[in-house]
Amino acid sequence: MTGQIQKFSPLAQAFHWSVAALILFQIPLAYYMIDLPLSPDKLASYALHKSLGLTIFALGACRLAWRLVRPAPPLDESIGDWQRRLARLTQAVLYALILAMPLIGWLSSSAANFPVSLFKLVTLPDLVAPDPQLHEWLELTHRLMAYTLSGLVTLHIIAAVHHHVVRRDNVLIAMLPFVKSR
Amino acid sequence: MKKYLHHFLGITLLTLGAGAGLADDWRPVAAGSQVEFIAIQQGAKFRGRFASFDARISLSPESVEQGSIEATVETASVDSQNEERDDYLRGEDWFHVAEFPQAAFTSNAIRSDGEDLLAEGELTLRDMTRPVLFRFRFEPDEASDQATLVGDFEIRRLEFGVGRGLWENTEWVGDEVTIEVKLRLQHSTGTITTGSGVNVP
Numbered sequence: 001m002t003g004q005i006q007k008f009s010p011l012a013q014a015f016h017w018s019v020a021a022l023i024l025f026q027i028p029l030a031y032y033m034i035d036l037p038l039s040p041d042k043l044a045s046y047a048l049h050k051s052l053g054l055t056i057f058a059l060g061a062c063r064l065a066w067r068l069v070r071p072a073p074p075l076d077e078s079i080g081d082w083q084r085r086l087a088r089l090t091q092a093v094l095y096a097l098i099l100a101m102p103l104i105g106w107l108s109s110s111a112a113n114f115p116v117s118l119f120k121l122v123t124l125p126d127l128v129a130p131d132p133q134l135h136e137w138l139e140l141t142h143r144l145m146a147y148t149l150s151g152l153v154t155l156h157i158i159a160a161v162h163h164h165v166v167r168r169d170n171v172l173i174a175m176l177p178f179v180k181s182r
Numbered sequence: 183m184k185k186y187l188h189h190f191l192g193i194t195l196l197t198l199g200a201g202a203g204l205a206d207d208w209r210p211v212a213a214g215s216q217v218e219f220i221a222i223q224q225g226a227k228f229r230g231r232f233a234s235f236d237a238r239i240s241l242s243p244e245s246v247e248q249g250s251i252e253a254t255v256e257t258a259s260v261d262s263q264n265e266e267r268d269d270y271l272r273g274e275d276w277f278h279v280a281e282f283p284q285a286a287f288t289s290n291a292i293r294s295d296g297e298d299l300l301a302e303g304e305l306t307l308r309d310m311t312r313p314v315l316f317r318f319r320f321e322p323d324e325a326s327d328q329a330t331l332v333g334d335f336e337i338r339r340l341e342f343g344v345g346r347g348l349w350e351n352t353e354w355v356g357d358e359v360t361i362e363v364k365l366r367l368q369h370s371t372g373t374i375t376t377g378s379g380v381n382v383p
Contacts, residue, residue, distance in 0.1 A: 043354040115226030130263035
């Protein structure tokens with residue numbers, strides 16, 4: 001490793017870590033709220049979950065758009081072919097889920113005849129007419145995506161730690177603010 | 183045979199009624215009738231309906247002041263297109279359908295304001311009765327012996343004790359509810375009663 005290491009831009013880091021923090025909050029919130037009996041607390045939890053989901057969608061879309069403007073720094077040459085492919089695939093599916101899950105959730109709410117608002121500031125239009133059957137299907141899809149997301153986030157974190165601790169390269173550092181190099 | 187007898191009786195009574203020129207009585211038919219509500223959840227409106235209801239309406243456009251409206255809704259037939267929410271609405275904190283299976287509206291006076299008809303009356307929901315003003319339009323269709331009645335009124339659910347305990351807080355479920363009624367009415371000549379109301383599938 002010679003010279004200045006290439007890092008993600010500060011904006012890319014900001015998008016990455018804000019989305020990461022929101023997802024790490026969102027998943028346990030989802031597990032908590034689905035088992036609540038119907039109550040104001042449940043409606044409040046769902047409302048928060050929807051607002052955060054929409055925020056994740058917006059930040060994720062910005063992150064992806066910014067990545068097209070400023071591509072990710074190249075991976076260390078020591079990283080093998082299959083690991084590059086796995087990393088690329090994991091990240092692609094993560095992006096897909098980050099963008100698709102909020103939309104599926106919104107669709108599911110509309111099909112359930114439950115409104116979606118962004119922090120009670122803006123009420124979003126219903127995407128589809130109420131339809132219990134469609135709702136069931138969308139909810140299942142959202143749930144399966146959540147399991148996939150949980151798995152991939154875990155894999156993503158394990159990989160980052162593995163690079164940092166075992167391989168001792170700059171993969172994690174490239175995404176860390178305020179850290180120049182090892 | 184029984185069926186034919188019914189037909190025969192029906193036709194006879196119909197003819198008798200028409201001949202005697204009885205009051206303009208109307209009963210709803212399922213096709214074209216609906217009772218819907220618009221409520222507020224998480225600051226946004228959603229629409230639901232009641233599938234089973236009935237009405238006895240005595241009304242003629244020439245003398246609306248002599249008219250009267252009596253209507254009932256089966257509270258258990260609430261349908262907000264969400265089973266979990268419907269089960270909850272049937273429960274003790276909301277309509278408590280086991281104890282209060284019907285909601286009822288009875289008019290005290292009907293008048294016209296030049297544009298619409300206004301029925302001052304009372305609505306009973308759960309065990310609470312409160313005055314409501316039902317604004318509607320009534321359009322008989324001579325050719326088909328049917329009429330259309332379309333109108334709405336607003337209530338505050340908490341005045342009727344609908345939504346108790348934690349639900350008295352209106353942060354997540356609003357207090358105001360609009361009831362929208364659209365009835366396709368069949369002229370009934372006084373003597374004929376058509377079963378126990380309308381059930382819209």
